[in-house]
Amino acid sequence: MAQTPLLDMQDIExxxxxxxxxxxxxxxxxxxxxxxLIGQNGAGKSTLIKILTGAYRKSGGTIRFDGxxxxxxxxxxxxxxxxxxxxxxxxxVPFRSVAENIFLGREPRRFGxxxxxxxxxxxxxxxxxxxxxxxxxxxxRDYSTxxxxxxxxxxxxxxxxxxxxxxxSTSSLDEREVELLFTVVRRLRDDGRAVIFVSHRLDELYAxxxxxxxxxxxxxxxxxxxxxxxxxRLVTTMLGRTLAxxxxxxxxxxxxxxxxxxxxxxxxxxxxAGAKVANVSLDVHAGExxxxxxxxxxxxxxxxxxxxxxxxxxxxTLAVGxxxxxxxxxxDAIARGIAYLTEDRKAEGIVPDLSVRDxxxxxxxxxxxxxxxxxxxxxxxxxxGFIASLxxxxxxxxxxxxxxxxxxxxxxxxxxxxxxxxRLLLLDEPTRGIDVGAKADVAKIVRELRDAxxxxxxxxxxxxxxxxxxxxxxxxxxxxxxxxxxxxxxxEASIMDAIAYGSGEKSTLAQASAAQGNEA
Amino acid sequence: MIDKTQPAAPxxxxxxxxxxxxxxxxxxxxxxxxxxxxxVFNLIFTDHFWSLQTFNVNLTQVVTIVIVGIGMTLVVAxxxxxxxVGASMAIAGALAPMLFMNIDGPLGILLAFxxxxxxxxxxxxxNGLLVTRLHVxxxxxxxxxFIAGRGIAQVVTDGSLQAFNNPAFQWIALGKVAGVPxxxxxMLALVAIFTWIVRKTLFGKYLLVTGGNEDAAYLxxxxxxxxKLIAYTLCAALAGLAGLISISVNSSSDANVVGxxxxxxxxxxxxVGGTALTGGKAFITGTLIGALIIQLLRYTLLAHGIxxxxxxxxxxxxxxxxxxVQRRRGS
Numbered sequence: 001m002a003q004t005p006l007l008d009m010q011d012i013e014x015x016x017x018x019x020x021x022x023x024x025x026x027x028x029x030x031x032x033x034x035x036x037l038i039g040q041n042g043a044g045k046s047t048l049i050k051i052l053t054g055a056y057r058k059s060g061g062t063i064r065f066d067g068x069x070x071x072x073x074x075x076x077x078x079x080x081x082x083x084x085x086x087x088x089x090x091x092x093v094p095f096r097s098v099a100e101n102i103f104l105g106r107e108p109r110r111f112g113x114x115x116x117x118x119x120x121x122x123x124x125x126x127x128x129x130x131x132x133x134x135x136x137x138x139x140x141r142d143y144s145t146x147x148x149x150x151x152x153x154x155x156x157x158x159x160x161x162x163x164x165x166x167x168x169s170t171s172s173l174d175e176r177e178v179e180l181l182f183t184v185v186r187r188l189r190d191d192g193r194a195v196i197f198v199s200h201r202l203d204e205l206y207a208x209x210x211x212x213x214x215x216x217x218x219x220x221x222x223x224x225x226x227x228x229x230x231x232x233r234l235v236t237t238m239l240g241r242t243l244a245x246x247x248x249x250x251x252x253x254x255x256x257x258x259x260x261x262x263x264x265x266x267x268x269x270x271x272x273a274g275a276k277v278a279n280v281s282l283d284v285h286a287g288e289x290x291x292x293x294x295x296x297x298x299x300x301x302x303x304x305x306x307x308x309x310x311x312x313x314x315x316x317t318l319a320v321g322x323x324x325x326x327x328x329x330x331x332d333a334i335a336r337g338i339a340y341l342t343e344d345r346k347a348e349g350i351v352p353d354l355s356v357r358d359x360x361x362x363x364x365x366x367x368x369x370x371x372x373x374x375x376x377x378x379x380x381x382x383x384x385g386f387i388a389s390l391x392x393x394x395x396x397x398x399x400x401x402x403x404x405x406x407x408x409x410x411x412x413x414x415x416x417x418x419x420x421x422x423r424l425l426l427l428d429e430p431t432r433g434i435d436v437g438a439k440a441d442v443a444k445i446v447r448e449l450r451d452a453x454x455x456x457x458x459x460x461x462x463x464x465x466x467x468x469x470x471x472x473x474x475x476x477x478x479x480x481x482x483x484x485x486x487x488x489x490x491x492e493a494s495i496m497d498a499i500a501y502g503s504g505e506k507s508t509l510a511q512a513s514a515a516q517g518n519e520a
Numbered sequence: 521m522i523d524k525t526q527p528a529a530p531x532x533x534x535x536x537x538x539x540x541x542x543x544x545x546x547x548x549x550x551x552x553x554x555x556x557x558x559x560v561f562n563l564i565f566t567d568h569f570w571s572l573q574t575f576n577v578n579l580t581q582v583v584t585i586v587i588v589g590i591g592m593t594l595v596v597a598x599x600x601x602x603x604x605v606g607a608s609m610a611i612a613g614a615l616a617p618m619l620f621m622n623i624d625g626p627l628g629i630l631l632a633f634x635x636x637x638x639x640x641x642x643x644x645x646x647n648g649l650l651v652t653r654l655h656v657x658x659x660x661x662x663x664x665x666f667i668a669g670r671g672i673a674q675v676v677t678d679g680s681l682q683a684f685n686n687p688a689f690q691w692i693a694l695g696k697v698a699g700v701p702x703x704x705x706x707m708l709a710l711v712a713i714f715t716w717i718v719r720k721t722l723f724g725k726y727l728l729v730t731g732g733n734e735d736a737a738y739l740x741x742x743x744x745x746x747x748k749l750i751a752y753t754l755c756a757a758l759a760g761l762a763g764l765i766s767i768s769v770n771s772s773s774d775a776n777v778v779g780x781x782x783x784x785x786x787x788x789x790x791x792v793g794g795t796a797l798t799g800g801k802a803f804i805t806g807t808l809i810g811a812l813i814i815q816l817l818r819y820t821l822l823a824h825g826i827x828x829x830x831x832x833x834x835x836x837x838x839x840x841x842x843x844x845v846q847r848r849r850g851s
Binding site: 276308310329330331333334335340342347349350351352353354358363365366367372373375376416465 | 720721722723725727729732733735736737738739740741742751800801
C-alpha cells in the first residue's frame, strides 16, 4: 500500500479472565475499500471489532485511525471520530420514523426547535440517492430488514462516518435485498469511505470485497486482496487445523459401518424456511453418524431446528421411521424419539439455577412421575448412572448446574437426552466451547451410541472433528444441500471443496484428492 | 486458581464432596437471620412483646398477605407478576356474602366458600390466557383486571357495603383451634402444601424451568403455556380465599376496600423472601418470612411510637435492600 491506511491496528492483545482472546491481531484498512474480515466462531473478529469501536479496551498493541493514535474508551468516542457500526441486530429505534432515525441526535434545528421539514427532506434525498423511494415519515419497524439496514447505512453516511463496520448485515436478507445493500456499500466505497464487512457467505465476499483479513484463534493468519485468495484457500485458511485429541477412525471402518447401518430413521426432503434454509434434503439411518457440514450461517442450526419441530418448515417433507410427520412443537418430535442438543448451551440448554439432578432429568421427568409426584429415588438412580457412565465431574448432583465447567454441562445436557432413550440424536456443535479432553469424551460417546444402533446427526465447525466422528457428511451452503460425501469420499479437502464451490464447479485439489468425484 | 493443574483436580473434587449439602436447603438463610434479629430486638426493647396476644396479632395481620404471596411466588417463579390479586380478592369478597345471606344453612356456607374462589380462579385463567395466548406482558395483562376487577365487584354489589354476622362463615377468620386462630393454621398449612408442591411435584419442577430458561423448557417439550396458566389460576384462587378471610375479619364486604394494595405487599413479601423477580426460583417459606419481616418492622415502629407514614418509607427501604442483596447474589 502506497499511502497510509485509514485504519492500522497492530499487535492487538486482550485477555478475558486470564485467557488470551487476541494475540498479535492485525487489521489494516485503506480508505475507499471494502474489506472482508472473516474467521470461525471464536476466531476473535468480533472481539477485534469491539476493541476498535471502544466496547472493549485492548491490553496491548497500537491502533492508528485517520492519521492519529486512537484508543476509544467508549463506543460514543469511536462514533464521534468517524467509525460507524451496523450490527446484525440493527440498533434503530423501531417506533420512530425513518427520518428521525437517520438524524437521531443530530437533528437540524431552527429557532431552537427541530426542523422536521428539513429532516424529512434530507432523509428522503439521501435514501433516493441509494435508489430507495420510501415514505420517511413511517416508523422504521414497518419496513423490511433490508430497508432497515439501508436506513442504518444512511445514518452512517449522513454522520460523515469515515469507516462503516457491517457485522453480518446480510445474514437475514434475501438475494434481491442483498444486491440492493451492495449497491449502497459500493457507493460508500466510491465516496472514499472504508467499509469493514463481516460475513460468512463466501460468494458475497467475492462479489463485494476488495481485500480480506482472515483470523483464527485470536490471530490474524492471512491478509491479501480478494483476487489473490481463491475460495478454497480462503476456506482452508479460515478453518485451519485445530488439533483435538480425537482418534480418527479408518475410512475403511467408516465404509464398513455404512454397509451394516439400519433403516432410515429420518428423512428430510427439500426443507425450506425463512431466509436461512432454502433447500435441504438429507437422510439419517439407524446406526450411522452423519455430519452436517457448512460454514457458520449456512443454515445448520436452522435445519436442526426444523428437524426437531422447534421451527416449522414452509416447504418440504419430513419422515421419521418411514412415517410422514409434521411437528407442531418439540414435544411432538420428542414423542417420536428425537433428541436435540442445542448449539447455545447457555441460552437454550441449561436451566442455570436448577440442580444438576433436575437439569439432567428434565425431559424424562414425566416418566419418573407418579400422580404428579416425582419419584426422587428413581431420579437419583438415573442421575448417578449417567454421572458414572459419562464421567461427569461435580461435587454433588444437587449442585446448581451453572457451577459446572462447559464440558461437564455439555455432558449433563447430553445425558438429559440420552435418558429419554432417543432413536435419533441431533447434536448441534456438541464440542463447541469445551476443552480437548471433553471433546474426546463426546466423540467417544457418540461412537458408542452409533454402534448401539442410534441414528446421529451432528454438526461441527471444526472439520477435523466432524470427519473424525461422522461416517459420512452432508454439506450445506447458504441453506442448500450441495454434497453428500460417503465413507472414503469424505475428507476435509472434499468437504471444504463443497463448502467453497458448492455442487457446481470443482477445484483441481478436490479432483486430485477424491478421484471418484463427489456428486450429491 | 491453585487447583487448575491436572493432577490436583480430582483431589479438589474429593475434598469438596462434603460441604455442598450444608449450602443447600437454607437458601433463605439471610432472611431467617433478619427475622430472628428483629424478634430478639423486640424481646429486649419492646414491652409486652412476649405474649400470645402479640403473637396472634402479628400473625393474623399477615395471613392474607402470605396467602396471596404464595400464589404470587408461583407467578413470579414463571418470570411473571400478578397485579390483579387485590381485584380477585374483592370479587370473591363481594360474591360470598350474597351466597350465604341468600341461601340458608350449610349449603349456603358451602357455596360461599367454593363459588367465590372459583370466580377468582376464572380471573386467573383470564390473566393466564392473556399472557400465554396473546403474549401480553404479565404486568400489562394483569393490569386489565387490576383496573376492571374491582369495578366488576362493585357492579355485583351495586357498590354498597355488605355488613353481616355469620359465625359459621366467619369461623375461617375468627375460629380458634387450641387457642391459635384457625386462619393462622390455614396459612401455615398452605405454606407447607405449596412448599411441597414446588419441591416434589412435576408441576413444581416445570414451574422453575419455565421461569429459569423458557427457551430451553420449550425445546425440552415442556408445556410452558400450561404451566403459566396453572400458576396464574392458582394465584387468583388463593387471592380469592384471602378475600374470604379478609371480609370475615371485618364482618363486612366493601368492594372498594377488600384487598386494596395487597398486590404490592405480596410482591414485597416475595422479593424480601428471596424469590428473584426475574423468575426461576420459588421460596414459599421465604415469602412467609418476608411477610413476617415486613409486618414485624411495622409493628416495631408502631410500638416505639413512629408514625405509620414513616413506616411506609422504611418498608420501601427494606424492599430495595432485599432486591439489592438478590442482585449481588445473582451475579
